């Protein structure tokens with residue numbers, strides 16, 4: 001067993017760190033306040049290869065491994081978790097499934113542009129009445145000759161307003177339950193497709209979250225990914241990898257909050273000494289550092305399993321569960337360490353606490369991860 005990062009991994013981590021500090025940090029408070037998507041920064045991330053990190057270079061991807069992706073996600077999310085989720089959705093939820101299951105024509109048409117960030121992608125599973133219970137899809141896709149007709153509503157879609165390509169999960173044959181579900185590539189300009197309301201959110205406010213409306217949208221059969229009825233398995237497999245990305249996003253939020261807390265507690269004085277020298281604060285730092293190390297190891301373990309071609313459904317759920325819950329605990333403590341300063345925006349940690357919350361909710365709530373984990377335990 002080797003816990004050392006390779007030189008290449010260190011280079012990728014440092015490049016992401018440099019980018020986050022120089023390009024994402026300026027303006028992050030303002031983007032949160034005004035709910036502004038980091039357009040320019042996301043474009044640059046695409047040019048640097050961060051939006052198609054694991055895609056084969058023959059489709060314009062960076063051809064890196066999942067460990068590199070975790071390293072970059074941590075550094076980006078440490079500074080701006082909104083940029084982190086845009087990156088995660090494009091890499092894990094859109095590029096991955098297109099590369100693995102898309103036809104050659106779909107890859108040439110869409111993946112080659114998604115991998116460079118020339119266009120952004122969105123993954124559309126959640127609906128007003130189908131979040132955790134993902135098989136209860138109400139969006140319909142009825143086959144009519146050489147196309148399907150899509151009708152329905154999707155909710156809380158990351159990159160919803162800025163994407164050009166949407167992977168849409170829809171029910172084609174209710175009698176077959178989840179085996180009647182398909183997945184389609186929908187272009188933004190298809191008639192009948194409308195980007196709906198932008199959500200006004202607690203956290204990740206720089207990320208662009210919308211509802212989407214489909215009214216008699218004609219989608220050609222060649223835009224279906226995989227065989228008829230493959231959509232639910234596609235969504236589940238996609239989310240297994242997505243959970244590594246969100247675990248790494250949560251890890252980034254934790255390490256960002258920890259680093260700020262460590263620095264603050266070593267310069268802020270009370271009762272004649274730096275507050276870090278009071279055991280009440282030192283023990284909080286010790287807990288944070290330990291939980292961050294566990295988080296990182298869980299992310300690496302799952303990423304390693306994915307890179308080795310092993311099954312990573314269980315490890316990605318464990319990583320997401322722990323990292324998300326740890327991010328919530330750590331950011332609450334970060335605000336506490338900062339005292340009154342932690343409660344105001346300039347010190348970043350209150351934003352991190354708000355950003356952490358969504359990691360316990362999207363791409364499978366913490367409770368859904370416990371379902372996945374406990375089912376695996378009880379099956380053994």
Ligand code: CAA
Nearest residue numbers: 125126131132134135158233236237240313362363364368
């Ligand atoms: N890989 C492949 N197939 C899988 C799978 C996986 N990881 N997990 C389940 N399946 C298959 C099962 O094998 C089964 O297929 P068969 O009937 O052919 O055997 C089928 O899927 C149904 O599985 P279950 O019976 O286990 O289904 P369930 O209704 O009990 O639900 C669940 C299982 C794990 C709870 C699932 O519904 C789930 O993951 N829910 C959470 C959904 C979610 O994460 N939503 C987040 C929205 S996306 C988002 O947040 C993106 C964003 O914008 C950031």
